[in-house]
Amino acid sequence: MSAPRPTTGRKRSNSRSGQRGGTTSSPVTVTFLGGLGDVGRNCTVVSQDGKLLVIDFGVMFPDPAVIPGVRQILPDMEWLKSRADDVVGLVLTHGHEDHLGGVPHFLRSIATPLYGSALTMALAEHKVTEAQLSHRTSYHLLHDGQRRRIGPFDVEVLPITHSVPQSLCVVLHTPAGALVHTGDFKIDPSPVDGRLTDLGRLRALGDEGIALLMADSTNADRPGRSASETEIGATLRRLFSERPDRRLIVSCFASHLHRIQQVCDAAADEGRVVVPVGRSMVNNFRIARQLGVLDLPEHALYGVEQLERFAPSELCIVCTGSQGEPGAALSQIASGAHSDVTPRDGDTVILSSHPIPGNERAVFRMVSRLARQGAEVIHDGHEMVHTSGHAQRDELRDLHEACRPRWFVPIEGEFHMLARHAQLARELGMKAKRVLTLTDGAQITLKGNELQVRAGVPAPYHYVDGTLDDPDAEVIGERLALTSGFVHVTVVLDTQGRLAAAPDVASRGWLDTTKHADVVEALADEVAESVERTVNASRASPDAEEIERAIRRAAGRFVGTRTQRRPAISAAVISLM
Template identity: 35%
Template sequence: MPTKSKKAKNIRIAAIGGLGEIGKNMYCVEYDDKIVVIDCGIKFPEDDLLGIDYVISDYQYVIKNRDKIQGLVITHGHEDHIGGIPFLLRQLSGINIYAGPLALALIRSKLEENGLTRDCNLIEIDEDSDLDFGEISVTFFRTTHSIPDTLGVAVHTPVGVVVQTGDYKFDLTPVDGQPAPNLQRMAKLGDEGVLLLMSDSTNAEVPTFTKSERFVGKSIRNIMESIKGRIIFASFASNISRIKQASDVAIENGRKIAVFGRSMEAAIKNGVELGYLDYPKGTLVDPKDVNNIPPEEMMILCTGSQGEPMAALSRIANGTHKQISIVPGDTVIFSSSPIPGNTMSVNHVINGLEEAGAEVIHGKVNNVHTSGHGGQEEQKLMLRLIKPKFFMPIHGEYRMLKIHTELAQLCDVPKENCFIMENGDVLELNQEEAKVVDHFPASDVFVDGNGIGDIGNAVIHERQLLSEDGLVAACATVKMKTGQILSGPDILSRGFIYMRESGELINQAQKQVYHAIKMCFRSSGRVTESMINDAIVDTLQDYLYEKTERKPIIIPMIISV
């Protein structure tokens, strides 16, 4: 392990993503000419990002410093920590990726889908691993979360130790087969001295301990044992502990289990191969046989707990699933809570299921879900165990970071030693002081289909205008030499007005366009298409707003002769 040196340089901490937001986690710990990158996640788009599939980080800082990168260390296998890896590897190949068994299996599946398996080296780690990069070394400590194999990370440098918790809660009674958090190793790090703690802030607004996964298991058991008909159980595919508890109850009550949804199928496959899940022979049945099994003997595990339009549960709710239709007596259990941006989609699915005749059980009121993130009491416990000199809250929106900082001060971290930062900020620190010294571009990058970064804020703004006020197209054929209008103007509308019932408005709009074109030729010697387009947009925007108080996108379509 590195020893302290009088000539030691400062440590630099850079947040590529994960600050002021839930998701997109990616952090760099730099010492001298070496960088350890921790996590590489995505963020799911909010409702106002129309048509966007994912939001990823701007990787330019990492690419610029590619020669310094010693490896990408993964804390656990959730999408907001591994989802960005395929996008990163398209710009930065050949790096070493270190991850626990389940996270590694999930990453490998992503890379196989994207044809990127040769673009990196996948290396399995556990809490006893010790990565030696010369002046920097990395050790780990076991935590608990809503997915197995979760690790906290300690980066050791000659200046001091930087600890990044990853996502965590202190679940002291985890589900069978899952180890408890290693408090002893955390306390040992604290006793030896930690320079900086970077800690998960997601549940900083929750004033209590987060309930144990085993507590949810009892609720699931009580609910499922009272259900007489078919059970449809929807959860995060990555929540192996939740899947195990639901499966165990189903098996004990003589139910067969069918799995729907590609990510759920992959989770079951990985869980069985890694020993987290165990299904007696004959328990898992072919999805094609679901309708041939009595409802009281059937449980369906499926994706779609977040209301994803193409997920199995959404297609069941809207009646488009090829194999499953809701029948009287069906009970759907939502064993999750909506992540930011998905609430409306989840409510839409719930409404569809209930309209189809299913009973839907969801929400914390039924105790069928608990968070994988620790509340304030657990955040204070982490602070007491690690005892950092400096503190930097991560993984949370601004208000969460602020509250977490206040908790740190209650746990004896001086106010001047706490840093609420933004993506792109660079914190430089040593044993005596810490301060923000630099900032680099770290804006969101939008992924739309196969397009990465080609959709900017201007396009998003146009999509929002289209969704709110629609568009109006003005078409005309113009003889440019004489200014004669050979045909049109014609007005077309999509999402703005119902044209059959707006004849007078359309007629007046046509006249406005006609006069705008004519005025161009009267007021200028040399007229271009661009000048005509600008005149049409200005005229129609003013006229339509005056008449409707709406601002549709105006698209001039001039055919010049």
Template identity: 45%
Template sequence: MSHTHPELTTPGPLAPGGLRVTPLGGLGEVGRNMTVFEYDGRLLIVDCGVLFPEDHHPGVDLILPDFESIRDRLDDVEALVLTHGHEDHIGATPYLLRERGNIPLVGSELTLALLGSKLREHRLKETVHHVVKEGERISFGPFDLEFVAVNHSIPDALAVAIRTGAGMVLHTGDFKMDQLPMDGRITDLRAFARLGEEGVDLFLTDSTNAEVPGFTTTEKQIAPVLDRVFHESDQRIIVACFASHVHRVQQILDAAVEHGRKVAYIGRSMVRNMAVARDLGYLNVPPGVLVDAKELATLAPEKQVLVSTGSQGEPMSALSRIAQRSHHFVHIEEGDTVILASSLIPGNENAVYRVINGLARWGARVVHKGNALVHVSGHASAGELLYCYNIVKPRNVMPVHGEIRHLLANGELAKATGVQNVVIAEDGVVVDLIDGKAEIAGKVSCGYVFVDGQSVGDITEASLKDRRILGEEGFISVIVVIDSVTGKVAAGPEIHARGFAEDDTTFDAIKQPIIDALDRALADGVKDTHQLQQQVRRVIGRWVANTHRRRPMIVPVVVES
């Protein structure tokens, strides 16, 4: 397997007749999936998703792919293909369309409907969009696209075969091989085999579960577990899951009908997405089961089911507010049952356990993946990936969608089936397919782009570091007044601190050393206020490090009078 190297340089021009593949997100992390294909001077983008921030991204709402490497080539983009409707595949699309609003959008009916409601939220006009189904072929410039049905944790997911003069690429998107899916729509292995017979030159495969042996459990096995939980619960039930997991919500609706309960959605994205799924016929809502959340509160607890967002412990989600007892109308009571019907996205573990502990503290019974089969993955496990490699028999494999350990595990599976050339790339690493061989050609800049409120890209790693210091180490401001005539300290130092003991005397011991240091500097002829401020920073910084074992943010202010 060829590995990435940090010393990779900017790639040269693409050789005539070659195909260039540049992942701008999703390789080395779980999220913000985006891949750019270049052939004959034209570009095709597959997916454009977001990554959700972790604890070490304070104040950040979303993380986007870095568009910088294609920013001056947006007019060359033929289309944006969206494999399915999850946020980590469609969530950054509004930000791309702000830069060029008329990029044609290609995807299945449900995917484009979910994206449409997102674009309206961003007050963006609907761009040209092409609704496609499995089995259909459509061309954009030099890219001939064929779509293949794949099974995932959201309906209407598609793999895409991209034919160019350089050969055929098969991109699975996110997929698994559930043989008994809720909607009866299985991953089309016959199409995979047919494309394999034609010759797949480069196979881009979902790596998320490559480390998990065997086959992913079928979605239908959740139903009896939900039935048992509903049967054992004699008070209110709250179920938290992803706002796009239509099949999971369908099972909750079915269980509620079976047990004579009414259902309400809480969380704006849940309400919006389930309305879209219902209108398009992907969600079957039995008559009389769905009520407004505030109306639900008038029913007896044993008649209530709430379907909520917040299964990842997101701080502003409905479930987090319920756990903190700050939700405006849902209050946890002793004996309530909370079901976390989703996986743990890497990095969210602490936030999720914080919510579980908060709910348990108020007397709720919390059912989650760790103690019951209330979630199955939407991604193919190692056994399914081996199956695919043997069916497709690709010439080259490039694992996608996953952290580096997932990509490497997936690459090993491909090698085990006899694939000769496996390319392990990360975000920004450019791979060229020339004369049937895929090789790393260089690297483009590909950092994180942070969304903070209305600002996009204004927050840098340096400012995040400052936020982390403020949050973890504290903040100290020191104000000193210098008499410009006598050249001595006239007033101060006045010290204000956050994140330290509230005792007013905490910093008394360092005030005289600051005055002494300034007097010495002034006596030596130092008059520049910036140099004097640095002197203050050094003295108090050293003292705080020795006394409190902390490295706070220090803001010294020296004023002349």
């Protein structure tokens, strides 16, 4: 049962000038470790009475052309680890990877309880169990409208609509006043599950006095309102009915269970069975059905190993990979590499998503591969098969008019999104000094009616690479250099410190050494002359490091001038002395 909501015992003006702060002078500090300048790796930390409450710990997926070889990017934990004993809990606003994907990594460093809705906790528990970290945490359900203590923190959670069910808006009642963290949200008037954003409670909190609003900025650039999720269902039912003889493949995020429910409903209307494909899709089907979030009878659900039992007209495959991820199911299907699903002439593939910024090239490469196989590919450029889970400008306006905060920090977005959200707040009447556009690592302290921006903490990218993590910037730079190939020169010096033989040049990815043997020979000559000059110019015998530097300089100049390319260059000196 939800705890009763205490009242402040005073009434406040609806104008911003009438807003008041907390009744005591105990300071509250908010630290932003991720999500301010990027779409992803969201993490906010609130400090009160010497304790820390963490809100979200998500991942970001890098563009492999910019950051090669890195699987995930996480918020940096060095500052948090220095205060590990002060962490009282990690609250997860919803079940998307950019908000909970880093939980196993977090728990490896800091053992702490997890808090969230039933679906969010189930998704987190699956990750934690797979990582064999169950002994490092416990799971605590937060229900819509509930108010509870987590350490010294007075936490209230409100229902808020998003593209994953059971998303929560987090309200912290602090000595400095109420802090509202929306998580990701939209204001959907007709959500699939009927669970509405609790604007009424936000208005009541606005009347009492909200000290700080931290709100999703992802769609702050987009005018108007996002379409309701239920509108997508109507499009899917029409597309399905118009293609009675085709095999249907629908791809979306595995966590987008409202969308998946509508796909399942459309399939049922057409007498099709549903086959989930992709590890995360299969897991999320199982979890959601167990929790009653996904309504799909057992007789309509089959495993991928049973595909051949059904004619194309009887099938609806629901799979991961709508973002063109190389290892995901749809990418493997498109390239013919999937072990169970082979693309067929006459398939209809529906991409029920929109490319995340940076993924466009990968998505449309995949679309072209599917088209080459004879598939009809439908995406949101053709039909209304996707709507955003993030509030657009009119919805953001509704939020601000309900909350009327004393201070505002736009969160969760690239910097231009944060700036546009800040502009909207000023257009709605907030004074410019009360709207703070910050970046990762920023810290603010609220005390009474005042807010101070502090020096902040380091918040670099934390890279995860295979089974190891945190390759540094130098390693990433070396990988980028290797995209142009590499050249390695080996020099052997005789007992007199002079060349014992012509330099040996080895390369990969620089040029075709068979076709351009003359270039390789000219490079060897250039290096030999450089080594001779270095030896002759030295009063004493030059050491190996000095000769290596001379080789790298000579090879770099030659390669850049002769081939207009910049491969990575390395050198080795072998001395027979």
